Amino acid sequence: MESQKLYTLPELDYRYDALVPFISEDLLRVHHTKHHTAYVEGANAILRKMDEAKIKLTDFDAKATFKDLSFQVGGHLLHSLFWKNLAPAGKGGGDLPTGNVAKIIQEEYGSVERFKKSSHRPQ
Template sequence: MFALARNALRAPARRAFANAPAAAAASLHTLPDLPYAYNALEPYISEEIMKLHHSKHHQTYVNGLNAAEESYAKATSVKEVIALQAAIKFNGGGHINHSLFWKNLAPNAEGGGQIPEGAFKNALERDFGSVENFKKELNTQTAAVQGSGWGWLGYSPKSKKLEIVTTANQDPLITHIPIIGIDIWEHAFYLQYKNVKPDYLNAIWNVINFKEAAKRFEDAAK
């Protein structure tokens, strides 16, 4: 009976991390390499921020997730399994969100900020009126997040449309398929933009990887 209960509780966690990097059992999750240099997003996101954000903050989520899953595997009671859910959600969400976020960005000199013609751009214009309206709406809703969290452009499997969603803390986006995610935690911008969130949100569009977003949209809409 206990084995069935524990497996039932583990199932959501397994589904949530199905796309996370996997390695040996001793270290299931690893920090992904950035697809560009730490200084490649300047002047819009500083080298100092990128180093800290990637090598310190994301690494902390990876470490926390591995530790939580190790404890999860050794749990001997339902109570222990339940007690670990918060750590798995927080660190697992942080790992998933940041792994997406790095690919979400691209150096301006290499096409960051440029939206290719095609189905994705057409969908933005259909669902938001224009690309500029889309940016304004996502910036407005992301800036309004209380405390730490994320602003998302997601594809809704129900409505078959692109929609803006926000999540708190490191909660992953599960109601929609993520297309673009913007980290609004202070560690993502404070060293450069201080407490002026709108400046960070306006600047980040210069390094958004719209080619990656277009690919995600096309895959989601199939």
């Protein structure tokens, strides 16, 4: 019996070949099915090991375990964030920032063009 929720590999919102020519089908497939899967499975293996230790009342190296769990969950979260920041050509937000990012750029720089040219960082 598992007392903790386990991580799952998210589905992509697009096909593996949808980002060609910017990201090849093979590269996207490797990052999703190998890299991201390894982080999810790594995190879940640690959670299961912790569950087992709790049930059997055995000790484990908490510092090393949490460090490894942090690494695995970090890889999972960063890949998940990365997938949501990509979109096939013509299906994303376009070439220009929108929403709050557009508002802040307008307030701080006056225009996207000025923002791109500026080396100034707002305080």
